[in-house]
Amino acid sequence: MNAVRxxxxxxxxxxxxxTGFAKPLPTQVLKCDLSSISFDADDQPQIKSQETLEALxxxxxxxxxxxxxxxxxxETVYGLGALALNATASAQIFSTKGRPPDxxxxxxxxxxxxxLSLLPSDYTLPDSYRVLIQHFWPGPLTLLFPRDPxxxxxxxxxxxxxxxxxxxxxxxxxxxxxxTNSPLAAPSANSSGKPSPTRVEHVLHDLDGxxxxxLDGGPCDIGLESTVVDGLHEDGNIxxxxxxxxxxxxxxxxxxxxxxQGSPPKVLVHRRDFVDEEVEQVPTTPGMKYRxxxxxVPLKLLRTISKPPQGVxxxxxxxxxxxxxxxxxxxxxxRIGLLTLSDSSIISDLVNDTEIQWRQYSLGSFTxxxxxxxxxxxxxxxxxxxxxxxxxxxxxxxxxxxxxxxNRVKKAADEERWILTSMEAQCKSCxxxxxxxx
Numbered sequence: 001m002n003a004v005r006x007x008x009x010x011x012x013x014x015x016x017x018x019t020g021f022a023k024p025l026p027t028q029v030l031k032c033d034l035s036s037i038s039f040d041a042d043d044q045p046q047i048k049s050q051e052t053l054e055a056l057x058x059x060x061x062x063x064x065x066x067x068x069x070x071x072x073x074x075e076t077v078y079g080l081g082a083l084a085l086n087a088t089a090s091a092q093i094f095s096t097k098g099r100p101p102d103x104x105x106x107x108x109x110x111x112x113x114x115x116l117s118l119l120p121s122d123y124t125l126p127d128s129y130r131v132l133i134q135h136f137w138p139g140p141l142t143l144l145f146p147r148d149p150x151x152x153x154x155x156x157x158x159x160x161x162x163x164x165x166x167x168x169x170x171x172x173x174x175x176x177x178x179x180t181n182s183p184l185a186a187p188s189a190n191s192s193g194k195p196s197p198t199r200v201e202h203v204l205h206d207l208d209g210x211x212x213x214x215l216d217g218g219p220c221d222i223g224l225e226s227t228v229v230d231g232l233h234e235d236g237n238i239x240x241x242x243x244x245x246x247x248x249x250x251x252x253x254x255x256x257x258x259x260x261q262g263s264p265p266k267v268l269v270h271r272r273d274f275v276d277e278e279v280e281q282v283p284t285t286p287g288m289k290y291r292x293x294x295x296x297v298p299l300k301l302l303r304t305i306s307k308p309p310q311g312v313x314x315x316x317x318x319x320x321x322x323x324x325x326x327x328x329x330x331x332x333x334x335r336i337g338l339l340t341l342s343d344s345s346i347i348s349d350l351v352n353d354t355e356i357q358w359r360q361y362s363l364g365s366f367t368x369x370x371x372x373x374x375x376x377x378x379x380x381x382x383x384x385x386x387x388x389x390x391x392x393x394x395x396x397x398x399x400x401x402x403x404x405x406x407n408r409v410k411k412a413a414d415e416e417r418w419i420l421t422s423m424e425a426q427c428k429s430c431x432x433x434x435x436x437x438x
Contacts (some may be wrong), residue, residue: 030055031216037171043111045175060180071189073217074168077196079186087153099192104158105185107165110177120148135254138169140226140245172217195380223374237266243404293412295384301413308418317349337383339393369401
């Protein structure tokens with residue numbers, strides 16, 4: 001039986017607990033009106049639109065009665081949800097996405113009351129968590145908590161002693177969780193390793209026929225996954241395991257202004273301020289061990305800000321394009337996708353090559369990293385759909401939302417290239433010193 005299940009999984013016939021494997025069916029898409037949803041003092045949804053109410057009721061039945069997965073929007077990306085406290089239901093997430101079993105899931109709640117119902121009875125929230133919950137929930141911040149194994153199944157945490165939990169701010173996501181009256185596990189609604197979907201069309205391009213129901217709440221506002229924080233260490237410091245929708249600077253400011261018990265904790269960023277190889281090999285949260293966010297075509301990260309490592313010779317735009325032509329080896333004109341920045345120093349140098357068919361997608365400006373973050377995954381998926389041979393993206397500064405952007409790009413890219421602009425190349429070969437300030 002297991003051999004049959006593995007074979008059918010490879011040909012995208014999803015396993016359903018009630019009926020076993022079934023042929024892929026057309027995915028039903030139900031629209032939701034965000035403006036019709038509000039919440040009362042008890043965190044219960046109040047829904048004015050009958051169409052939206054029926055869509056949420058239908059989704060709740062899929063989750064609770066059939067143990068099916070449902071795709072729903074969050075403020076970060078679209079999520080593939082299932083009952084977090086039911087191992088059979090949660091298993092649908094892994095089979096639908098092709099997700100490795102040692103990659104844990106984030107649990108989504110609709111209220112602090114629901115959060116507390118999941119935690120061990122003897123656990124007390126640390127002051128740092130109280131501050132962060134007060135200021136960033138609901139919102140794109142995930143916190144690590146001790147896991148109660150009598151409540152949270154092994155499959156959710158990959159048998160780890162901690163569980164990652166957040167409360168989404170998107171009204172459709174929060175209303176669905178509340179109406180289901182159960183926390184939902186929900187990674188991004190895409191095949192494992194691919195760019196996360198920020199629009200319904202992204203979901204359908206990847207998972208049409210693999211999921212039964214999608215709630216359409218329009219494009220996601222933030223466009224990158226939540227920030228994941230571990231505040232469970234004895235030193236009390238906050239460790240950012242995955243940068244995301246809440247910036248490190250925002251966390252630092254809120255703790256500085258609102259922490260009342262002695263000095264505020266330090267905020268440490270994984271791979272910037274500390275390295276934990278154990279948590280990379282046995283992750284406590286998504287996005288740490290495996291390659292993620294990669295389109296189906298090669299993605300090249302162009303390093304134009306950071307200096308190349310010792311022994312690495314930077315390319316000029318012309319030498320970069322020459323090497324791409326040689327490596328891709330096609331007799332047809334090369335089609336290159338550019339994720340462009342409006343104030344880029346190298347884009348004009350690149351597109352001067354008229355032998356190449358260029359496809360451009362604007363990410364915005366270096367000075368607006370939140371806009372770049374919101375557009376990143378849509379840009380990757382749009383250029384992929386346009387059939388380019390390779391995608392190029394220029395690095396941005398790793399501050400504010402730029403830290404999360406570069407986290408995703410470095411995981412998605414198959415290669416990094418250091419690039420000199422034409423002006424820099426001329427200066428480097430120039431023997432004059434008058435144009436080089438001392």
